Amino acid sequence: MNSTAAQDVGVSMPDDITSARAKLVYYYLATNDGATVNELHAELDISKGTVLSITGTLRDRGHLERTDGRYVAV
16 A cells, blocks of 8 residues: 555554555555444455454554444544
């Protein structure tokens, strides 16, 4: 993902997100009203296991919150 493109829509990508898939998940959540694991899996074509791993890591780092089964960027 091009950092300029992310800035064009007002998304500041945290420096500690280095994986392309993690950046994609974060960007998707930051530009939408959050999503469930199933929605991320379907929209981004990433396996559910990978989505769970990425969202868990991003949540542990303080970049996401999970409420009522939905993840949102913070």
